[in-house]
Amino acid sequence: MESQYTLLLLQKIIDAQAAPLPGLTRRDVWLPAVPGKALAVIGMRRAGKTSFLWQLLADRHAQGTPREGLLYISFEDERLAGMQASDLDALVEAYYRRHPEWRDQRHCTFFLDEIQTVPGWEPFARRLLDTENIELFLSGSSAKLLSREVATSMRGRALEATVTPFSFREALRHAGREPGKPPGHLTKGEQSQLDHDLGAYLQHGGFAEAQGLDTRSRSELLRSYVDGVLLRDVMERHNLSQPQVLRWLVQQLLGNAAGAFSINKFHADLRSRGVPVAKDTLHQMLAHLEDAFLLHSVALATDSIRRQQVNPRKVYPVDTGLIALFDRSGKPNTGHALEVAVLHTLLRSGAQVGYVLTPAGCEVDFHAALPSGEQWLVQVCLDLGDSATLQREVHALQDARQQWPQARCLLVAQQVPPTVALPPGIELHRASHWLLEGRP
Numbered sequence: 088m089e090s091q092y093t094l095l096l097l098q099k100i101i102d103a104q105a106a107p108l109p110g111l112t113r114r115d116v117w118l119p120a121v122p123g124k125a126l127a128v129i130g131m132r133r134a135g136k137t138s139f140l141w142q143l144l145a146d147r148h149a150q151g152t153p154r155e156g157l158l159y160i161s162f163e164d165e166r167l168a169g170m171q172a173s174d175l176d177a178l179v180e181a182y183y184r185r186h187p188e189w190r191d192q193r194h195c196t197f198f199l200d201e202i203q204t205v206p207g208w209e210p211f212a213r214r215l216l217d218t219e220n221i222e223l224f225l226s227g228s229s230a231k232l233l234s235r236e237v238a239t240s241m242r243g244r245a246l247e248a249t250v251t252p253f254s255f256r257e258a259l260r261h262a263g264r265e266p267g268k269p270p271g272h273l274t275k276g277e278q279s280q281l282d283h284d285l286g287a288y289l290q291h292g293g294f295a296e297a298q299g300l301d302t303r304s305r306s307e308l309l310r311s312y313v314d315g316v317l318l319r320d321v322m323e324r325h326n327l328s329q330p331q332v333l334r335w336l337v338q339q340l341l342g343n344a345a346g347a348f349s350i351n352k353f354h355a356d357l358r359s360r361g362v363p364v365a366k367d368t369l370h371q372m373l374a375h376l377e378d379a380f381l382l383h384s385v386a387l388a389t390d391s392i393r394r395q396q397v398n399p400r401k402v403y404p405v406d407t408g409l410i411a412l413f414d415r416s417g418k419p420n421t422g423h424a425l426e427v428a429v430l431h432t433l434l435r436s437g438a439q440v441g442y443v444l445t446p447a448g449c450e451v452d453f454h455a456a457l458p459s460g461e462q463w464l465v466q467v468c469l470d471l472g473d474s475a476t477l478q479r480e481v482h483a484l485q486d487a488r489q490q491w492p493q494a495r496c497l498l499v500a501q502q503v504p505p506t507v508a509l510p511p512g513i514e515l516h517r518a519s520h521w522l523l524e525g526r527p
């Protein structure tokens with residue numbers, strides 16, 4: 088079917104297929120392997136979704152699919168403004184006009200970026216899967232291509248892969264310093280470089296564009312990312328009218344990264360200052376911030392829904408680099424940054440994560456239920472140098488283990504003393520190794 092966009096789409100196809108493959112840092116994103124489904128690549132703005140689509144395309148090419156069988160199209164193009172769902176068929180027509188040999192017998196792959204700019208694109212995407220034998224990867228701005236909406240609108244025909252800022256290993260790879268051997272085999276000099284790199288990663292975070300920037304430029308960049316989320320992904324998208332309340336909320340949440348947050352307390356505080364806002368609005372704002380991937384909240388690990396509801400959630404930013412933006416102490420908050428990095432490592436491995444508060448009042452940072460069925464109790468600690476700290480952390484793990492006797496107990500510490508006596512069943516891991524490996 089001809090459309091006013093056919094010629095333009097044809098030109099975009101020719102240009103995209105002639106473009107050299109970008110030299111990107113390889114991402115270790117987990118992909119669900121379910122044939123016949125579209126894969127929606129989601130994540131916070133600037134986390135690297137488009138780049139990851141290109142990685143997937145390059146992988147297909149390396150595995151033998153010629154470039155003609157791989158089509159990347161970005162709909163974020165002012166010349167396509169006004170395109171409607173009915174015009175999307177023109178894309179398939181333009182593609183087959185250029186590559187008639189792929190129409191019948193071959194299995195081509197489309198990478199549709201910023202697809203959400205075409206209203207009503209979902210039936211088109213479903214049809215590509217069902218009738219055209221086209222494998223489909225989708226990505227879009229987190230403001231519009233929200234995970235649960237993709238799931239609903241694609242009627243179960245799409246699965247998701249989440250792209251986060253670089254992990255520690257990916258950040259090292261980006262800098263050309265990924266160790267080529269297991270961390271346990273590093274020389275003293277290599278280990279000391281790795282520890283130094285970890286310190287930098289915890290401060291600077293993993294956004295690709297923030298790597299290697301000086302402090303002031305990095306703050307400006309990360310602030311612009313956060314502003315983009317607040318303005319476009321939350322305020323504009325959800326038609327909210329209290330920008331200042333949203334800013335206070337974010338300051339409160341991220342100024343206390345890895346801390347417990349109570350909407351009730353925050354609401355009471357605003358009321359006492361004469362700010363009229365409904366508690367429900369605050370709950371919604373928090374949910375929108377999570378949907379936009381700016382932060383992740385962790386509930387108490389328990390089977391009791393009631394206990395989960397009455398206990399506050401702990402809130403973690405998507406990236407350690409954001410901590411310094413909101414911290415008012417003026418000192419680098421490395422302890423919290425390490426907790427954030429450990430949490431994201433657990434989440435990347437597909438774990439369900441909660442925090443632990445034992446009946447005796449001991450706290451353990453994370454209980455992680457892994458897809459394999461394994462359970463871990465993870466205590467994160469900066470420095471285990473003094474024996475009182477060590478004893479306290481070990482005691483908390485032992486106490487928590489009474490609730491989860493099957494769980495492995497891990498102490499993950501940035502500074503590990505050369506010799507340390509631990510009771511049976513408690514494993515000690517150097518943070519730089521644990522984050523590098525992604526699992527013990």
Ligand SMILES: Nc1ncnc2c1ncn2[C@@H]1O[C@H](COP(=O)(O)OP(=O)(O)OP(=O)(O)O)[C@@H](O)[C@H]1O
Pocket residue numbers: 110111112113114130131132133134135136137138139227228229295296
């Ligand atoms: N794997 C990577 N290697 C090198 N640079 C990267 C990588 N991933 C992202 N970047 C850089 O980070 C920036 C943002 O990446 P990208 O456009 O892929 O993110 P996005 O999530 O699609 O952004 P948006 O939310 O704006 O659509 C770009 O400048 C890109 O070059």
